Amino acid sequence: MELSIIGSGYVGTTVAACFAKLGHSVTNIDIDEEVVERINSGDSPIHEPGLGDLVAEYGGNRLRATTDYSAIRDTDATFLALPTPSHEDGSIDTSIIKAGARSLGETLGTKDDYHLVIVKSTVVPGTTEDMLGSIIEETSGQTRGEQFDVAMNPEFLREGSAVEDFLNPDKIVFGTENKRANERLANIFEPLIIKSNPEVVETGIREAEMIKYANNAFLATKVSLVNELGNICKEYEVDAYEVTDAIGLDERIGERFLRSGVGWGGSCFPKDTAALVAAARDRGYEPSIVEAAIEVNNKQPKRLLNLLENHTDLPGKRIAVLGLAFKPGTDDVRNSRSIPIIEELQNIGAEVVAYDPVAVENMREHFPNIEYVDSVSLALKGADGALVVTDWDEFSVLNDEFEQMKNPIVVDGRRIVNNQDNITYEGLTW
Ligand SMILES: NC(=O)c1ccc[n+]([C@@H]2O[C@H](COP(=O)([O-])OP(=O)(O)OC[C@H]3O[C@@H](n4cnc5c(N)ncnc54)[C@H](O)[C@@H]3O)[C@@H](O)[C@H]2O)c1
Numbered sequence: 001m002e003l004s005i006i007g008s009g010y011v012g013t014t015v016a017a018c019f020a021k022l023g024h025s026v027t028n029i030d031i032d033e034e035v036v037e038r039i040n041s042g043d044s045p046i047h048e049p050g051l052g053d054l055v056a057e058y059g060g061n062r063l064r065a066t067t068d069y070s071a072i073r074d075t076d077a078t079f080l081a082l083p084t085p086s087h088e089d090g091s092i093d094t095s096i097i098k099a100g101a102r103s104l105g106e107t108l109g110t111k112d113d114y115h116l117v118i119v120k121s122t123v124v125p126g127t128t129e130d131m132l133g134s135i136i137e138e139t140s141g142q143t144r145g146e147q148f149d150v151a152m153n154p155e156f157l158r159e160g161s162a163v164e165d166f167l168n169p170d171k172i173v174f175g176t177e178n179k180r181a182n183e184r185l186a187n188i189f190e191p192l193i194i195k196s197n198p199e200v201v202e203t204g205i206r207e208a209e210m211i212k213y214a215n216n217a218f219l220a221t222k223v224s225l226v227n228e229l230g231n232i233c234k235e236y237e238v239d240a241y242e243v244t245d246a247i248g249l250d251e252r253i254g255e256r257f258l259r260s261g262v263g264w265g266g267s268c269f270p271k272d273t274a275a276l277v278a279a280a281r282d283r284g285y286e287p288s289i290v291e292a293a294i295e296v297n298n299k300q301p302k303r304l305l306n307l308l309e310n311h312t313d314l315p316g317k318r319i320a321v322l323g324l325a326f327k328p329g330t331d332d333v334r335n336s337r338s339i340p341i342i343e344e345l346q347n348i349g350a351e352v353v354a355y356d357p358v359a360v361e362n363m364r365e366h367f368p369n370i371e372y373v374d375s376v377s378l379a380l381k382g383a384d385g386a387l388v389v390t391d392w393d394e395f396s397v398l399n400d401e402f403e404q405m406k407n408p409i410v411v412d413g414r415r416i417v418n419n420q421d422n423i424t425y426e427g428l429t430w
């Protein structure tokens, strides 16, 4: 099939490249000319395992990119994979996706045959039909349910394993309002369903929108709960990982997403939990559990710093921050726990030296004035303390490198460093 995807970021590029692999012809529409140029020349605009190979193989042939919305006219369906960031109060800012829907509608007004518009972005219930459906009707002059349909197909891929997740999903959700939209979605996903046999959830559009928030709120709350349990375990000198490994054997709990540490970050959990809270409040409901999950998460970075302060005063000290990405396997630093940590270190008057294998350039935009180095060794050299913020594998094999520290205090926010004789080790969890 001929597909178009508006927005070529983490989701749009991954989904486009994977659909190209599955045999579709895909066009990414993006306003960023550099992104467009890179895709067409076979160079992935984002760091994601396996994506570089797919873009190299299909970029410029079955996978194309353009800034020109009129390319949509030659396609059978369009995914909207545009950002839905947060307003100050946590509610979703729909201005970008509305702008995309407007441009899409203007193009659809010049297309004769049926088109399916699929919202991939994470949006609160009602957005797809009431807001975006109406914008497309207004700008195209067409009627929803006649010349075009809207559908909602939430995305559950994780950064760092986006390609693998998209190609091997646990479930695919089709939120549609009629059979025709459902059938077109089924045609689009047919090669993926044949390949990996996921559960297919066929539901309404509002339900599909809410499934995405519920999924993320559940996972974020799960991690906040294990973080709280980890904090309590630490007070009692109990090994939190042994506890969570054991509770994970209960199938009702499940063994995944039980790693306590410095908290969750990224482009989704913080924004989506905030949006769910704001959406609930908008309807007069106070969502106490999700709010508490956010509160526990916000406190974890401060706990890490307090542990370091138990060993050394921080003003004027050189502190190594190991790991800047919000999780391993990605260069994304959005809402990374390293951001409040570096901010607080700066407020206290510590000198920050930071290392990350891939995320340094992205972090420079937040903190242009801290020192960045190219290796863990350089970060540790002469440092008065080290904070481990991201669980990159390379931190698990560190040993002699710590001997270059002026004062080898290592506070581990991810239980990744080996507690060894040549360091004073303090884990966020016991
Ligand atoms: N990142 C994830 O892991 C993930 C996973 C599931 C769902 N989501 C959701 O998917 C959506 C997209 O997230 P993302 O992380 O891919 O965003 P992103 O910021 O990585 O990418 C968005 C892209 O859209 C482009 N863009 C902005 N305005 C445009 C316009 N008017 N027309 C065309 N292109 C435009 C930008 O240049 C950028 O390349 C969000 O709603 C997010 O919540 C993200």
Ligand SMILES: O=c1ccn([C@@H]2O[C@H](COP(=O)(O)OP(=O)(O)O[C@H]3O[C@H](CO)[C@@H](O)[C@H](O)[C@H]3O)[C@@H](O)[C@H]2O)c(=O)[nH]1
Binding pocket: 122, 155, 156, 157, 158, 159, 160, 216, 219, 223, 256, 257, 258, 259, 260, 261, 262, 263, 264, 265, 266, 267, 268, 269, 272, 326, 327
């Ligand atoms: O046991 C765990 C698991 C995760 N995390 C942290 O939680 C955050 C999110 O991790 P992860 O979920 O792996 O990454 P994301 O790429 O943010 O993916 C989440 O957000 C996406 C965007 O909505 C969804 O599509 C995915 O299903 C959902 O897992 C990261 O900071 C992790 O360090 C922990 O602290 N402990």
